Amino acid sequence: YKDNSNELNLIEEFTKNYSSNQAIWWYTRDCFLYRLLNKALRVQNIELLFLLRFIIDDIGRQLETNKCLVPIRVYRAQQMSKDEIQILKNSIGEFISINSFFSTSLNYAQARSFLYSSNDNIIDDIEQVFFEINADPRLDKIKAFSKIHSLSYFPEEEEVLFMVGSIFRLDNIECDHEGVWTIRMVLCSEHEHKLETLFQHMKNEFDSGETNILVFGHLLRKMGKLDDAEKYYRRSLNTFSYDDSNKALCYHALGLVADDKGDYESSLVWYKKALEIFVRILKSNDPNIALIHNSIAIIYQQKGNYNLALESYENALTIWKEVFGDDHPHVAICLNNISNVYRNEKKYSKALECVEKALVIFQKHLPADHSDLASTYGSIGNIHLCLGHRNQALQYYNLSLKIYEKCHPSQHPDIAITLSNISSVYEDKNEYQQALVYLERASDIYHDLLPSTHPNVIQLEQSIKRVSEKLK
Numbered sequence: 001y002k003d004n005s006n007e008l009n010l011i012e013e014f015t016k017n018y019s020s021n022q023a024i025w026w027y028t029r030d031c032f033l034y035r036l037l038n039k040a041l042r043v044q045n046i047e048l049l050f051l052l053r054f055i056i057d058d059i060g061r062q063l064e065t066n067k068c069l070v071p072i073r074v075y076r077a078q079q080m081s082k083d084e085i086q087i088l089k090n091s092i093g094e095f096i097s098i099n100s101f102f103s104t105s106l107n108y109a110q111a112r113s114f115l116y117s118s119n120d121n122i123i124d125d126i127e128q129v130f131f132e133i134n135a136d137p138r139l140d141k142i143k144a145f146s147k148i149h150s151l152s153y154f155p156e157e158e159e160v161l162f163m164v165g166s167i168f169r170l171d172n173i174e175c176d177h178e179g180v181w182t183i184r185m186v187l188c189s190e191h192e193h194k195l196e197t198l199f200q201h202m203k204n205e206f207d208s209g210e211t212n213i214l215v216f217g218h219l220l221r222k223m224g225k226l227d228d229a230e231k232y233y234r235r236s237l238n239t240f241s242y243d244d245s246n247k248a249l250c251y252h253a254l255g256l257v258a259d260d261k262g263d264y265e266s267s268l269v270w271y272k273k274a275l276e277i278f279v280r281i282l283k284s285n286d287p288n289i290a291l292i293h294n295s296i297a298i299i300y301q302q303k304g305n306y307n308l309a310l311e312s313y314e315n316a317l318t319i320w321k322e323v324f325g326d327d328h329p330h331v332a333i334c335l336n337n338i339s340n341v342y343r344n345e346k347k348y349s350k351a352l353e354c355v356e357k358a359l360v361i362f363q364k365h366l367p368a369d370h371s372d373l374a375s376t377y378g379s380i381g382n383i384h385l386c387l388g389h390r391n392q393a394l395q396y397y398n399l400s401l402k403i404y405e406k407c408h409p410s411q412h413p414d415i416a417i418t419l420s421n422i423s424s425v426y427e428d429k430n431e432y433q434q435a436l437v438y439l440e441r442a443s444d445i446y447h448d449l450l451p452s453t454h455p456n457v458i459q460l461e462q463s464i465k466r467v468s469e470k471l472k
Contacts (some may be wrong), residue, residue, distance in 0.1 A: 007032050023058035024161065027101070029153040041100040041164065049216070050235050056164065059101065062151060063144040063163050068137045072147075074104035074160045075111035076131040085127055085181055088173050095167055095188060102162035104133060106147070110158065115180060128180045133168065135160075135187035142166070142189050162187075214249055221257055224412045224449055230257045245288065248277035255295060260413065262454040264299050271296045287330070290319035294334055306341050313338045329372065332361035336376050343383050355379045371414065374403035378418055390425050397422045413456070416445035420460060423467070432470045439464050 001007040010031045018026065026033050037055060040048035049056075105111040115128050135145055143163035149155050168185040175181050214236060220229040233253045240247035255270030275292040282289060297312030313334055320330045339354035359376050366373055381396035401418045408414055423438035443464060446457045 001032060020054075020058040020061070023055055024062050024148050024151040025153050027055070027059055028148070028151075028159070038100055050232060059161075060144070060163055063146045063148075063161060066146045066148070066151065067144040068135070068146060068160070071134065071136040071138070072106065072160065074106055074133050074135065075108050076102075076104045076133070077111050077114035078129055078131075079126045080129045080181075081125050082127060083125075085129070085173070088170060088183065091170055092172065093170065095169055096185070098162065098166050098168070099164065101164055102166060104131070104160045104162065106158040106160060128178075129183060130180050131183050131185060133185045133187065135162075139187070139189040142187060145187070214246065214253060217253055221253070221260065222408075224409060226257050226260050226449070230254065233257065243277065243281050245277070245281060248274040248288070248292075251277070252292060252295060255299075259295075259299060259302075261450070262456060264302055268296065268299045271299065285319050285322055287319060287323050290316040290323075290330070293319070294337065298337060301337070301341055301344070304344075306345055309341050310338065313341070327361055327364070329361060329365050332358040332365075332376075333372065335361075336372075336379055339379055339383070343379075343386060346386070348383055348387055351383050352380070355383065369403050369406050371404065371407050374400040374407070374414070374418075377403070378421065381421060385421070385425060385428070390429055394422065394425045397425065411445050411448050413445070413449060416442040416449075416460075417456070419445075420463070423463070427463075427467055427470075432467050436464065436467050436471065439467060 001011065010029075014026065014031075014033065027037065028034070033055070036048060037052050039045065040052060112130065115130060137145070143166040145160055145162040145166065148159050148161050149157065152159055167188045169188050170183070170185055172184040173181060214233070217229045217232040217236065220232060233250050237247065237250050240250060251270045251274035255267045255274065258264070258267035258270060271292055275289070275296070278286065278289050278292060293312045294316040297309045297316065300306075300309035300312060317331065317334045317338070320328065320334060324330060335354045335358040339351040339358065342348070342351035342354065355376060359373075359380070362370070362373050362376055377396045377400040381393045381400065384390075384396065385393035397418055401415065401422065404412065404415045404418055419438045419442035423435040423442070426432070426435035426438065439460065443460055446454070446460055450457050452458075
C-alpha cells in the first residue's frame with residue numbers, strides 16, 4: 001500500500017485506535033484488513049495468519065458474546081466455477097467446513113440482488129450461486145454466529161456472520177430457469193452422527209493443553225505442510241515464557257516436524273528441550289512427560305538404538321498406565337510402537353501380541369477411519385510380511401491405505417509409506433510390474449513433499465532401481 005495514501009491513512013488509524021470490541025467494525029469496513037484476513041484464511045498464508053491471529057480471536061469473542069438466540073434462515077450470493085459446483089453436486093448429504101468467516105444476509109431480496117449486479121462480469125467457467133442456510137443456535141457444539149448490524153461498519157445491512165470453521169450439511173443443489181444454482185445447507189452440531197466420534201477424538205487429542213496457535217501448526221503438519229508448520233512453531237516459540245508448558249509443547253512439535261523431515265538428530269534435540277522443561281515444572285507422572293519419552297523412543301528406534309527405544313517406551317507406558325489405566329488410546333499408541341521395535345529385533349510373536357492389544361483398544365475408542373487405526377493395520381501388515389504371510393500382509397496394508405486416503409490429503413507421507421509397503425508384498429511375490437506401479441505412486445508423493453536427501457526418498461529410489469532391474 002506504499003502508493004495508496006487512503007489505505008495508509010486507514011492503517012495508521014487502525015494502529016492508533018483499534019480495540020478488541022471493534023473487531024467486527026474493522027472487519028466489515030472496506031479496507032486492507034478485510035482483504036488481508038480473507039486472503040490469509042483462503043490461501044493459508046502462515047505469516048499473515050500469525051500476525052492477524054488477534055483479530056480472529058477478537059471477532060470470535062464478539063460473535064460468541066452477541067450470538068443469535070433463535071433459529072434463522074439466511075442467504076448468500078456468489079460466483080463459483082463449474083468444477084466447484086460439480087464437487088458439491090457429488091457431495092449431497094456430506095459436511096462442509098468453511099475455512100473463513102462466512103458472511104450472509106437475513107434479507108432475501110437484498111442477497112438476491114447481488115446475483116444480478118455481477119451478471120456483467122460472468123465468464124465461461126463461472127456460474128451464479130445462491131445459498132439458503134438454516135441455522136439453529138440452540139444446538140450444542142456449534143460455532144457462534146451473530147446478527148452483526150450493531151457491530152458492523154454498515155449498520156443498515158442485515159448481515160449475519162458465521163465463525164471460521166463452521167460446519168454445514170449440504171442438503172440440496174439445483175439449477176433454476178435463470179441458470180442460478182440454489183444450494184441449501186443446514187448448520188450442524190458436532191453431535192451429528194457422522195461427526196461426533198471424530199470431534200470427540202479431536203477433543204481428546206488436544207486435551208494436552210496446546211494453545212490455538214499450536215493446534216493450527218499441528219493441523220498443518222497433519223496435512224503434510226512441514227515447512228509451514230515449522231515456520232509457525234518457530235514464530236510461536238517467542239510468545240511463551242521460559243517455564244511455560246506451551247513452550248515445551250512447541251519444542252515437541254518442532255521435534256515432530258524434524259522427524260517427519262528425516263532430521264533425526266534435530267528431532268532429538270527438540271524433544272530433549274521439551275523434556276527438560278516438563279521435568280522442571282511438572283510432577284514425575286504427568287502425561288506430558290510420557291508423551292516426550294514416547295517421541296524420544298521413536299527417534300532411537302529409527303536410528304537403530306533398540307535398547308534405548310524400549311527403555312523410553314517403557315517410561316512412557318508406565319506413566320500412561322498409571323494415569324489413564326490399561327485401556328486408553330495413549331497406551332495403545334505406545335504398544336503399537338513397542339511392537340515395531342520387537343519386529344525390528346525379529347521377535348515376531350512379541351510384536352504381534354503388542355500390536356493386537358493396541359488394535360483392541362483403538363477399535364474401542366476411535367472412529368473406524370482414524371489414522372491411528374491405519375497405522376496399527378500397517379504394523380500388523382509389516383509383521384505378517386516378515387513372517388512370509390503375503391496375503392495377510394496385503395490385506396492389512398490395503399485396510400491401512402483405505403483409511404489414509406480417506407483421512408489424509410492425497411499427497412501425504414503416510415500414504416506413500418503404505419504404497420511402498422504394498423509394493424514390497426508384490427516384489428516378494430515376484431509380481432514386479434505391480435510392485436513398480438505402487439513404488440512410482442509413492443515416489444510422486446515423496447518428491448512433492450520431501451527433499452531428495454530425505455532417507456525415505458533415497459530408500460524409495462533404491463527400491464525402484466532394484467525392481468526395475470528385475471523387470472529386464
